[in-house]
Amino acid sequence: MRGAHTYIKTPQQGTLLVKKRIPLIITAAALLLFAGLFFFLYRNNDTLRFQKLSEEIFAQSLSQDSLSLHYTLADPSPYLKAPSPATLPAYSRESQKEAAALLENQLLVLQEINPEKLNSHDRYTWSLLTSYLENELAGARCEYYEEPLAPSSGMQSQLPVLLAEYTFRTKSDMEDYLEILESIPAYLESLAVYEKEKANAGLFMTEADAGEIVDQCDAIMAPDLLSAGEHFLQTTFQERLDGLVEDGQLKPEEEEFYISENNRLLTTVVSPAYTALADSIFLLSGSGSHNGGLCELPSGIAYYLYLLRRNTGSSRTPEEIQSLLSDQFQNLYQNLQALVETYREQTGTGTITLDDLPAFPFQNAQEILDDLQNRMQADFPALAVLTDSLPSCRTKSVAESMEDFTSPAFYLTPPIDDMDDNVIYVNNSSTSPGLELYTTLAHEGYPGHLYQTVYSQLYENSKTDNPVRSALFYGGFVEGWAYYVENIAYGYASDVLLQNGAPNASSLLTDIACLERNLQVNLYCLLDLSIHYYGASRQDVYRSLAAFGISDQATADAIYDYIRTEPTTYLKYYLGYLEILALRDKATELWGDDYTPLRFHTFLLQAGPSDFTSLEKKLAETPTVKTTLSYMETEKKLAHG
Incomplete structure (x- = not known):
């Protein structure tokens, strides 16, 4: 040589x-x-093959999608080459078929790898990938069932928010952002093509749904706000540019040029693209004849089962889920009746309303987040064990033009290689101050999404440089955790009120509020199964809701239509929560006197987002921890595995 x-x-x-x-x-x-x-x-060499396959799966998940790439990695260079120019992934039937074929090939390669020859960390990832790819392949066979333009969660409303929070770490990021704006017409046009194909397949949305999409497209890129320079995609762009100027990456005279370029693209490229999408949906309006659950469609049951597995992470059958929900509903209802009776005895009042709660002492979101972090310390592992610099958190209000079709609150996950900057959006039109804001910020912030995301990812980063798990979606774990700690936060809220001089009955009132919320979400989960798996009609839902005091038809229609257009969404939260409770029961039985909330929460956080079958197996393999260890020794031992 x-x-x-x-x-x-x-x-x-x-x-x-x-x-x-x-x-x-x-x-x-x-x-x-x-x-x-x-x-x-x-x-x-199974380890080498697994590493290679993992890299391919991760890279493929972000190929030709600059927006997802930017939100996943602050610096893509160690993992893959960023698309140039920056672009959004345009839909085509051919690309969908290629993606399905790739899934099948990846699964075959994965099944050829012997997991027993992998280390324990990779072996767990292998088990997650296997079940995940199997389910994704099942979903890929249900052509045209996915709805990317759903009225409540479609890309028409998600895209502007993602653009508004697209971080400018460098001047190059800003230039990529402008290139993404350039690619929006092709992206939205590809979605219009997809909707036309859905219509040809007899699977287009209802006329009412189409009308909502058209209205949203018109409102999102409001011409009056754009012309006045007051659109949130204009104001947030300038704020991010100011940061580049302060860092010395951009000259003031350059800033004016890029502001002008952003305005040009929003008014002459993005806004017309939204108008074109609205026109396409309007022209297709009326071509959709189906107005019921998924089970009424040819492959509807198969698609619903795919969604159940994907969005909840549960392997339970619909029948098992219905039984679990029904039992839980009965328990909640009985507990609520007992609490209501106790509250009436203590207060001598016949009418119970949350308006009777004393005012919360906290004036803003940051005060609430600070209080939550303080109260969670005893039962949740500290982030300081994994990082020297604790993550920052900013809370923002949803733009008024987006309030009507945005969630009450949401958290934007940071890149896996830069967990410091975290943002929580609050929709002021649908989130009341006081108890609701307190529990909402627990759900989105501490000990909810923000805390879980940062802890689990930092722990994962400490164990491996393989990023493949960030490409997997486990809504049941993520939302189930957030709903689980939201329930805990009702207890925190009770303590806040009592410590600030509220009467003892206030504690009962917060417990009643918690039970009422759980009953409501449980009912919506049962309705989800009824509509999409058992074929309940709109009239059937009216009768079910009326039995629980919801007799207003407009409210009943809104509930029915949300569940109809967002199958398994409520189950993602509540079934995920019930699965965590089931795991907690198993941990209590398995660990006996060694069980503590701290240990259980640390187990979940270190396992990270997973399906619940894999979590149950992992739990069974967890060794005992001696109770003689001090609190800090236990925390450090668990945090570092």
């Missing part, structure tokens, strides 16, 4: 050309031998 390098460096003239051929033949033979040896080692 040394000779080969010598000849390559030699001028190619005269007889040297003849001499050169012999080393090349030897080199080729050596390379073939090396390649054969490498292939043999690769085929017989």
